[in-house]
Amino acid sequence: MTATAKNEEQAPEGAPEGAPKGAPKGAEVIQVRDLVAHWGPRKILNEINLEIHEGEIMVIMGGSGSGKSTFLRHLMALERPTSGSINVLGRDIGSMGVREMFELRKKIGVAFQGGALFSSMTVGENIMLPLHENTGLDRMTMEIMARMKLEVVDLAGFENLMPSELSGGMIKRAAFARAIIMDPKILFCDEPSAGLDPVVSSALDDLILRMRDAMGMTIVVVTHELESAFKIADRITMLDKGDILFTGTVKELKKSKNQRIQNLLNRQTEEDTLDPDEYLRRLTGEELGKGAAP
Amino acid sequence: MKHDITEKNNVTIVSLVGDVDLESSPEARKILMECVNLNRPVLVNLSGIGYIDSSGVASLIEALQTARKRDGEFALVKVSDGALRVLQLARLDKIFTIYDTVEDGLAGVS
Numbered sequence: 001m002t003a004t005a006k007n008e009e010q011a012p013e014g015a016p017e018g019a020p021k022g023a024p025k026g027a028e029v030i031q032v033r034d035l036v037a038h039w040g041p042r043k044i045l046n047e048i049n050l051e052i053h054e055g056e057i058m059v060i061m062g063g064s065g066s067g068k069s070t071f072l073r074h075l076m077a078l079e080r081p082t083s084g085s086i087n088v089l090g091r092d093i094g095s096m097g098v099r100e101m102f103e104l105r106k107k108i109g110v111a112f113q114g115g116a117l118f119s120s121m122t123v124g125e126n127i128m129l130p131l132h133e134n135t136g137l138d139r140m141t142m143e144i145m146a147r148m149k150l151e152v153v154d155l156a157g158f159e160n161l162m163p164s165e166l167s168g169g170m171i172k173r174a175a176f177a178r179a180i181i182m183d184p185k186i187l188f189c190d191e192p193s194a195g196l197d198p199v200v201s202s203a204l205d206d207l208i209l210r211m212r213d214a215m216g217m218t219i220v221v222v223t224h225e226l227e228s229a230f231k232i233a234d235r236i237t238m239l240d241k242g243d244i245l246f247t248g249t250v251k252e253l254k255k256s257k258n259q260r261i262q263n264l265l266n267r268q269t270e271e272d273t274l275d276p277d278e279y280l281r282r283l284t285g286e287e288l289g290k291g292a293a294p
Numbered sequence: 295m296k297h298d299i300t301e302k303n304n305v306t307i308v309s310l311v312g313d314v315d316l317e318s319s320p321e322a323r324k325i326l327m328e329c330v331n332l333n334r335p336v337l338v339n340l341s342g343i344g345y346i347d348s349s350g351v352a353s354l355i356e357a358l359q360t361a362r363k364r365d366g367e368f369a370l371v372k373v374s375d376g377a378l379r380v381l382q383l384a385r386l387d388k389i390f391t392i393y394d395t396v397e398d399g400l401a402g403v404s
Contacts, residue, residue, distance in 0.1 A: 137349055141349055216376075
């Protein structure tokens with residue numbers, strides 16, 4: 001199945017800052033065309049088509065094994081697609097050389113699920129690392145930038161601590177600070193709420209909204225947390241078994257009559273909605289194109 | 295990025311024009327520090343700024359701190375909405391004095 005982002009809903013006039021703005025009208029900063037990805041012989045993504053716009057918060061959702069993490073890795077240019085193309089900030093990443101990829105990555109920030117801070121460096125050194133690697137800025141400028149970002153993520157004064165001295169929520173926020181240190185055009189966030197209590201999770205959602213509003217960032221968030229997705233998303237893309245099941249606003253998603261979407265929204269397990277024929281095909285290997293055993 | 299430095303009523307007015315980003319902020323920092331080192335009040339006119347990133351804001355902060363250490367005046371003028379949002383994100387609008395017009399700035403820092 002091929003699905004393309006469809007969205008006609010207008011951002012509500014006079015919508016307050018820090019709220020989803022609905023379907024964006026900005027330029028397309030990410031274009032995915034007929035993306036197919038495999039893991040070994042198994043097809044993970046099946047002809048995905050999607051556009052993500054400037055200043056938009058796009059949330060990618062899906063159950064376990066839906067392909068959302070693989071999709072994110074492709075958007076971040078960490079994986080090469082089997083076929084299809086991904087255009088980021090006007091460039092086809094499949095045809096980029098090492099130098100072009102290096103330049104592109106300066107414009108992209110990534111907040112990894114586990115934080116991915118270096119344990120041997122202080123929080124401040126972790127945050128400044130991209131500046132050391134990519135710029136020739138004066139040391140004082142870098143330190144001020146790092147402290148500014150720590151202010152933004154409410155970690156002011158923590159720059160000299162080691163990551164092991166931080167709580168899970170603080171590590172996530174420090175990872176955000178590092179991800180935005182270069183003022184990226186696009187920020188990718190992998191499961192920002194995972195493992196956090198509701199209060200800390202909600203604060204991170206607020207932070208994502210503030211960054212979008214203040215810096216005009218395009219933000220792509222992979223999450224399985226419905227509450228968080230509904231709070232921050234301008235649009236949601238729902239993946240299911242490698243296909244795009246839906247792309248649209250939260251309002252449109254909630255109104256969807258698609259049973260599979262409703263099942264995912266209502267957290268119904270696959271066991272509750274088992275299709276016996278499909279299950280049999282899976283057991284006999286037909287789904288993988290191997291055909292039934294003779 | 296381009297810049298222009300003038301002097302009026304013993305106040306240095308530095309106008310930055312264009313984008314202040316990772317590429318141009320080292321130059322902006324140098325210009326701002328030179329203006330502060332003149333030991334006169336400094337107004338930084340940001341009306342010609344299209345985009346200013348964190349490195350540009352960091353240069354403004356360093357110049358402000360240097361001026362304050364010398365009990366000098368350092369203020370911003372005509373901050374665009376976009377630049378103001380960047381300042382507000384880190385609550386920097388609380389530490390900079392911001393004037394709507396050069397005339398207001400001159401009256402404020404003189």
